Amino acid sequence: MNNNIKERLIEVRNACGMSGYSFAKKLNIPQPTYLRYETGEQKPSAKLISALVLLFNVNVYWLFTGDGKMFMRPDENTWERRFDESYEKELLTFGKRLSLLQSKHNFLDREMAKLLGISERSYVSLVCCKSKPTLDVLTKIKQNFKVSIDYLLFGDKC
Numbered sequence: 001m002n003n004n005i006k007e008r009l010i011e012v013r014n015a016c017g018m019s020g021y022s023f024a025k026k027l028n029i030p031q032p033t034y035l036r037y038e039t040g041e042q043k044p045s046a047k048l049i050s051a052l053v054l055l056f057n058v059n060v061y062w063l064f065t066g067d068g069k070m071f072m073r074p075d076e077n078t079w080e081r082r083f084d085e086s087y088e089k090e091l092l093t094f095g096k097r098l099s100l101l102q103s104k105h106n107f108l109d110r111e112m113a114k115l116l117g118i119s120e121r122s123y124v125s126l127v128c129c130k131s132k133p134t135l136d137v138l139t140k141i142k143q144n145f146k147v148s149i150d151y152l153l154f155g156d157k158c
Helices: 005-015 020-027 031-039 046-056 060-065 086-092 094-104 109-116 120-127 135-145 149-154
Strands: none
Touching: 005 031, 005 060, 020 031, 020 046, 046 060, 046 135, 046 149, 060 149, 094 109, 094 120, 094 135, 094 149, 109 120, 109 135, 135 149
16 A cells, blocks of 8 residues: 555645544544544545545545546546435445455455455455455455456446
8 A cells, every 4th residue: 555645635635725623524534533544543444535536526546646636527537426325325335346356256255355465254244245445455456356446436337
């Protein structure tokens, strides 16, 4: 994972002209949790990333790499943006997409877990939608399977 993501989170917040407290409130997460993201104590969650995309039009590619534009126009996004909770529903189907990738490549659960650098129990929890993917897991899936972040988080076509 590129450690500069914490600096990019600060850049986004500053570009929006918001304090850490107001930014966290807009993202609907506790301010201490957001502070841990900015300090690098906690890795950004998929929920945070999707909220940044949906609420602030953050370019996910820029967020992960630092390349390209920080923000996208809503019509540039490949996923229909909505300001309701429907993105949570799509995020909950992450496990189904992960399972499809696994089947497509004929991997066992333990092989997928090893590839993603997590325990087999954690992998099964992701597939069963009992937990949400971390930034590291999303990055490893993207690198190993050559799929887009939009597909991983929201189900858009690869």
